Amino acid sequence: CIGRGFRGGFRRWSIHPGKVEHNDGNPVPADQFSLRVKRNNQRQACVLTSCNDDNNNSNKTKQQEPGLFNNIWTKMNASCGTCYALFPRAWYEYNEPVPGIKICARQVSPVIPHNYKESSFP
Structure with missing residues (x-):
């Protein structure tokens, strides 16, 4: 399970139910949303990630995770998304991250009747 932070980045992740890792510092490169489209034997791929190639940790990240940022992936333009x-x-709606494609990712928070405290948790 990968969740999003308040700025839209993929910051929360969980392998074990009930235990959530939250990373506000340096984002984890694998916490990303990727899209791959194949049309007429042509492939296009893009990734929406909160990792910044221009930051000081980019070289360290690329050395540790060489397969995550190779030349097949292009970064999705953040302006194509709306929350x-x-x-x-x-x-979250993404308009044409790849030409001719529109994506909508939906989520629902549980509502517990007569229990407003726990129902308000994200």
Whole structure:
């Protein structure tokens, strides 16, 4: 399970139910959303990640994770995405991260009747 932070980055992840790792410092390069499209035997791939190639940790990250940022992936333009929130639902729309493709990622927070405290947790 990979979750998003309040700025839209993929910051929360979990392998074991109930235990969530939250990374506000340096993002984990594997925490990303990737899209691969094959049309007419042509392949296009892009990735939405909160890792910044221009930051000081980029060389260290690339040495540790050589397969994550190779030349097949292009970075998705952040301006193609929009976040909408209407509790208990939220959704992210990406308009043409790859030409001719529109993606909508939806999420729902659980609502527990008569239990507003736990229902308000993200």
